[in-house]
Each structure stands twice: as C-alpha cells, then as structure tokens.
Amino acid sequence: MTRRLLSLLALTVLALAPGAAAAAADLSQRVLRVGGDRDYPPYEFLDADGKPAGYNVDLTRAIAEVMGLRVEFELGAWSAARQSLREGRIDLLQGMSWSEARAREFDLSPPHTVISHAIFARRDGRAALSLEELRGRSVAVHRDGIMDETLTGMGLGQELRRTDTPADALRLVAAGKADFAVVAELPGIWLTRALKLDNVVPVAHDVASQRYGYAARHGDAELMARVVEGLAIVKKTGRYDAIRQKWLGVLEQGRPSWAEYARYGAVLLLPVVVVLGGTVVWTRSLQHEVAQRTALLAREVAERQQAVEQLRLNQAQLVQADKMAALGVLVSGVAHEINNPNGYLLLNLPVLKDVVLDAVEPLEERYRAEGDFRVGGLRWSRLREELPEMLGEMIEGSRRIKRIVEDLKDFARQEDAPRLAPLELNGVVAAALRLVGNSIKGATRHFEVSYADGLPRVRGNAQRLEQVVVNLVLNACQSLPDPGRAVRVSTRHDPRERAVLLVVEDEGVGIPPEHLSRLTDPFFTTKRESGGTGLGLSVSSGIVTEHGGTLRFSSREGAGTTAVVSLPVAAEEGAA
Structure with missing residues (x-):
C-alpha cells in the first residue's frame, strides 16, 4: 500500500510540473501506437480473425479507457516490434521483460506481472533441471527474447537455435531438431495444447523469473507516467484481477477436482473412506493455498532484493561520480599551478639559448688560444657540442609540459550536455x-x-x-x-x-x-x-x-x- 501511495504522489507531482498539462492534452488528442508480439499467448497474440487479443491487450485497453487515451495495436514479430520502438515508429511496447541492458535502452514501467520460464523437451528425451545443464545441447529460443539474451550472456550463444516465435521453438523440439526449448511457461503450455504437440512437456519449471511491464523510448516521461497511473487505477478498481483471471488463471484449471474423487470414492468405498477422502481434500487445498502464497512471497522478496541491489549500485555510481568530479577540480587547479612556472621557462629559455650561442665564439677563441678548459665543471671540448642540444631539449620539454597540461584540462572539463x-x-x-x-x-x-x-x-x-x-x-x-x-x-x-x-x-x-x-x-x-x-x-x-x-x-x-x-x-x- 505504501509503494502505491508513493507512486501516485510522484505522478501527481509530475502532473503539476510546468508543461505537464500541455503534454497530457497532446497525448489525449493523438492515437498512440502500441506494439507487441503476434504469437505470445496468453499475453498477446492475433486471434483467428487476425485481431489483437490477450492479457496485455485487455490491460492496455483498460488503462487507455481510464486515462482517456486512444490506442492502436500493431502486433508482429517481437524483434521487429522492439526495433520499431527503438526507431520511434511505435510509442509503446505493452510487454517487455526487465534487464539491465534493456533499462539502459528504454524507459521501463514497474512490472504488471512476473513471467516464469521453463525448459521444454520431448517426453522420451533427456531432462535438464537448470539453465547450466543446457551446455553442449541444442537449445531453441525466441529471437531477441529475454532468454536469448540470458543464455547468450552465459556463453551458450553457439548452442542456440533462434526462432521468430515461441511456437517455432517448440515445433523444433517436437520434430527432434532441437534438444530443448526455453520459453515462458504459460505461453509454452498454451502453445503445446493449441498446436497439439503432445510429445513436448516442461521438464524444469521456473528456471528464470522476469519482471514484465511496459516499455517506452528514453525521455518519453509523460507517456510512461500516464501508463503507470492508469495501471494503478485499474488495479485499485479490481479490473486488473479480472483480466488476469481471464487470461492467466485459465491454465491452472483442467485437473479433476477433489470433489469428483470423493464422489467416486462414495460409490466404491465405505463411508469411512469417504470421510478420509474429504480430510485429504481439505489438507490438499490448504497445502495448495500455502504453496501459492509462499511462491508469491518468494517473488516479492526477490523483487525487493533486486531493488535493493539496484539502489546499492546507483549509490556506488553516485559516489564514484562525485570522486571523479572532485578529481576534475583538482586537475584543473594543479594544471594552473604548473602552467605558471612553465610559462617562465618557455619565455626565458629561448632568450637564454640566444645568449649562450652568442657566447660560443669568444669561448672558442679562448679554446684555440689556451687549449681545453672547464666551464661549469665540464670541459669546453665536450660542452660546446652538447650545450645547444641540451637547451633545445629543455625548450621542447617545456612545450611538452604545456601540451600535456592543456590535454589534462580538456580531459577533466565537465559538460552536463556534451555538444557533438x-x-x-x-x-x-x-x-x-x-x-x-x-x-x-x-x-x-x-x-x-x-x-x-x-x-x-x-x-x-x-x-x-x-x-x-x-x-x-x-x-x-x-x-x-x-x-x-x-x-x-x-x-x-x-x-x-x-x-x-x-x-x-x-x-x-x-x-x-x-x-x-x-x-x-x-x-x-x-x-x-x-x-x-x-x-x-x-x-x-x-x-x-x-x-x-x-x-x-x-x-x-x-x-x-x-x-x-x-x-x-x-x-x-x-x-x-
């Protein structure tokens, strides 16, 4: 509840900022282009009539309704949809899993759900219980999806068979052209049932859980603020729970109920066994509820841990940035202190060189008349050859000091918005x-x-x-x-x-x-x-x-x- 109140407070402050009313009016007057994946059921897909459907589509429509926005859906290949957002051909992606790399590229909303991924294999095939056990095996994944990025980051890029849709990845496994497929668990179950891929089953559940929410281009703060505010309202009114149950709860059904087991037991067994069966049903129901709540709590704990870790990284970056800013000031000050005495050297060394060169002829006459003698502790026969070179090196050294100092000052100069x-x-x-x-x-x-x-x-x-x-x-x-x-x-x-x-x-x-x-x-x-x-x-x-x-x-x-x-x-x- 506290987190929701803080989010609403932040959105209220943003709405009151200068120019917010004009930006909000602009969003309400134009049609927002919302992109997504054409084949990612039950989250988003094109139905039999070629129309957008799914959990993401209904949620976006609900947000648009409460916020007074007009939206138009453009569902296609996921990789192309992501590129369209990057290039500004669409305004919003309604479903993107969170990662650090994606957060650097796009503005990501707080998650509206958490997606669990599973490993799918043939019934008669080899099992794999974790992502690490996929090494050395042929693995099918959705191209540019979060598991493509995750497995590539683990160094498994050579083993991957990248497909345009999760359905194609599951078909490769069914046809024996890949050992495993790693896809989101609910879409995987939905697709195996819809495509009648009876020989493909999940062999490892929840191998990776990802936060899943909206994505906009960097800098589109007003649009993201409207989406986040609309999502909070939809959740508060109960429409979010209805949409979630409609699309995501359906896959949890289909198993025989304990009431049916009890009914069969009443016909076949003694009344005592019926009582025992009822007790078992009650116990199982409690276990199922406990398991669900435990899983929910575990996911919330994981999300909080990720948030705390991100906060720690951000604080460390701020500390390092402050150190670098202080170093820039120090470098500028030291450069100034070095430039002053070095300026005297650059001014006086050429004069000194001319004076020394003018004195060479009288010293040469003395050398011819009296023979070798010492100047400054060194013999003139050696010094007359090395002296001009020494002075030249001193002048060039002073010039090099000046160049290095200027380079340091340029390097340390801070620019909030660097000009290109x-x-x-x-x-x-x-x-x-x-x-x-x-x-x-x-x-x-x-x-x-x-x-x-x-x-x-x-x-x-x-x-x-x-x-x-x-x-x-x-x-x-x-x-x-x-x-x-x-x-x-x-x-x-x-x-x-x-x-x-x-x-x-x-x-x-x-x-x-x-x-x-x-x-x-x-x-x-x-x-x-x-x-x-x-x-x-x-x-x-x-x-x-x-x-x-x-x-x-x-x-x-x-x-x-x-x-x-x-x-x-x-x-x-x-x-x-």
Whole structure:
C-alpha cells in the first residue's frame, strides 16, 4: 500500500510540473501506437480473425479507457516490434521483460506481472533441471527474447537455435531438431495444447523469473507516467484481477477436482473412506493455498532484493561520480599551478639559448688560444657540442609540459550536455595518447600507432571520446604480463558500414569466455585487488552508444584482446 501511495504522489507531482498539462492534452488528442508480439499467448497474440487479443491487450485497453487515451495495436514479430520502438515508429511496447541492458535502452514501467520460464523437451528425451545443464545441447529460443539474451550472456550463444516465435521453438523440439526449448511457461503450455504437440512437456519449471511491464523510448516521461497511473487505477478498481483471471488463471484449471474423487470414492468405498477422502481434500487445498502464497512471497522478496541491489549500485555510481568530479577540480587547479612556472621557462629559455650561442665564439677563441678548459665543471671540448642540444631539449620539454597540461584540462572539463560536432578521430587519439604516454612507456617496449590517411570526420565530443581512448589503452597496458608484449592502436575507414573504426589490440593475458559478455557491466572487474573500479569500460560503452556507435571485444586467453570502436561518419561527410 505504501509503494502505491508513493507512486501516485510522484505522478501527481509530475502532473503539476510546468508543461505537464500541455503534454497530457497532446497525448489525449493523438492515437498512440502500441506494439507487441503476434504469437505470445496468453499475453498477446492475433486471434483467428487476425485481431489483437490477450492479457496485455485487455490491460492496455483498460488503462487507455481510464486515462482517456486512444490506442492502436500493431502486433508482429517481437524483434521487429522492439526495433520499431527503438526507431520511434511505435510509442509503446505493452510487454517487455526487465534487464539491465534493456533499462539502459528504454524507459521501463514497474512490472504488471512476473513471467516464469521453463525448459521444454520431448517426453522420451533427456531432462535438464537448470539453465547450466543446457551446455553442449541444442537449445531453441525466441529471437531477441529475454532468454536469448540470458543464455547468450552465459556463453551458450553457439548452442542456440533462434526462432521468430515461441511456437517455432517448440515445433523444433517436437520434430527432434532441437534438444530443448526455453520459453515462458504459460505461453509454452498454451502453445503445446493449441498446436497439439503432445510429445513436448516442461521438464524444469521456473528456471528464470522476469519482471514484465511496459516499455517506452528514453525521455518519453509523460507517456510512461500516464501508463503507470492508469495501471494503478485499474488495479485499485479490481479490473486488473479480472483480466488476469481471464487470461492467466485459465491454465491452472483442467485437473479433476477433489470433489469428483470423493464422489467416486462414495460409490466404491465405505463411508469411512469417504470421510478420509474429504480430510485429504481439505489438507490438499490448504497445502495448495500455502504453496501459492509462499511462491508469491518468494517473488516479492526477490523483487525487493533486486531493488535493493539496484539502489546499492546507483549509490556506488553516485559516489564514484562525485570522486571523479572532485578529481576534475583538482586537475584543473594543479594544471594552473604548473602552467605558471612553465610559462617562465618557455619565455626565458629561448632568450637564454640566444645568449649562450652568442657566447660560443669568444669561448672558442679562448679554446684555440689556451687549449681545453672547464666551464661549469665540464670541459669546453665536450660542452660546446652538447650545450645547444641540451637547451633545445629543455625548450621542447617545456612545450611538452604545456601540451600535456592543456590535454589534462580538456580531459577533466565537465559538460552536463556534451555538444557533438564534426571532428577528426586521429586528432582525438593523438591527444589521448599524450595523456597516457608514461603509462605506455612503463608497460611495453613495443607500442605501435597507425593513423589512416583521409579519414572522414565523425560527429562527436572530443573530450568524451578521449576518455574512451584513454580507458581502452590503459586496459590494454594493464593486461600485459611483461614489457616484451606489444600494444597496437590504429584507425581506419569502413566504407561499407559508413563508419570510422578505432582498434586497440594487445598481446596480454586475454579474457576468459565467461567474462567477455560482462566487460561493460557497471562495477564488473577482474582487477579489484589492484584498485580497479569496474566503471571504465561501462562508461566507455555508454559514451560510444551516446555517439551512435558500437564497442565490441574479442579475445583469446593467453593471446590478447582486441577492442573495436565503430563511430558513424558525420552526415555532411556521408553526403559529400
């Protein structure tokens, strides 16, 4: 009850915010396009007449009615529906399972139900009691569904047979073309009955439970607020329970009732046995109710634990962000303090060099007249050759200090809404490499950098892209077991993909296959004992995604790792 009151309070505050009334009116005046899966019964599907039906459809209609919204359903292949939301061709997906990756891509509502997944197999086939036992077996899954993502993240991508619908996955099992299918349990039971796949049964129940709710594009806060408010009202009025019972409760029926067993017993057995049968019925009923309530409580506990863990991660991210902000201020202050004395050096060293060069001729005359002599403790015969070179190195060193300080100030500068503009990737890479020059020298004797000529420009923010390059190069250096291993950085153009690529390769220890899919997860690190925070690659992935690009990794244990950043060519470059 407290959680519902807080949700309604938050929605009320949002409704009173400036511009909320105008946005609400805009939503009420247009038809909202709601997408979903055409073959995911009983949640959403096209019925025999080709019309949208199911639990999700009825729930969306109820929400639209109480909120004064007009909706139009577009049910199709799940993968295509998800892409349509991503590209703005639809406004809302009425059913999406929660995951961290999806939460980064879309705005997700609180769940309106929890979906349990099961492993299905042939009656005469081999059983599997958990997802781990699927390794090495042929597994059919719904393409781009939550179990496709889950099993791929577990490193089972090679064993997967991806299908357009859950029904196709179950058909593969029935035909002996796959050992198992992992689908949501209620759709799986519904489809095996509807398609008369009598040789396919669930062999492991509740192998994964997922929160299931609405999804909208990032930033569509008003639409999501209206949906969440409507869902709360529908639940409060009791319509939610009626819709749920209509679609999800029906699959729990169909078994003979204990009353029927008692009736048969009355005909065949003594009255005492009838009494015993009634007692058994009562006991079973109590057990069933206890089991249901226990399962419900367990799911609520799991949801709360997930919420607490997410809160902990968010708090840790805020602490780390505060540290980075403080570090930026510190870097700016130190840079200012270094620039002042370095400015004196840059101003005075050229004058000193001219003075020394003017004094060379008189000293040479003395050398020819008197022979070798000492100047500043060193013999003139040696000093006259090294002095100009020493002064030149001092001037160049001061200039290098100035470049590094300027790069540090740019790197530490914070921008709440970074501006994107056409830029040269080669220049960004060069600036980042100057920042980590000492780390590179300390890690390897074999560093190579290759800049492609004539690269088209990309649209981006130089400061944030420098952060990506720094993170990737430092990770590569830290992976080397000794300075004899190499690190290579290169840029290139991929005209077919209309993209500019940055490739960072190392000959380090490599990454285990089970860790490869988690590299960009927040706070995941294999270097915790050496001070790693697990935020570098996560932040880098977010920056690349923000620029419309991709960050991919490939690795072999003991043979090194390759990171590839792909950034789209700027629109004006593509037009040229």
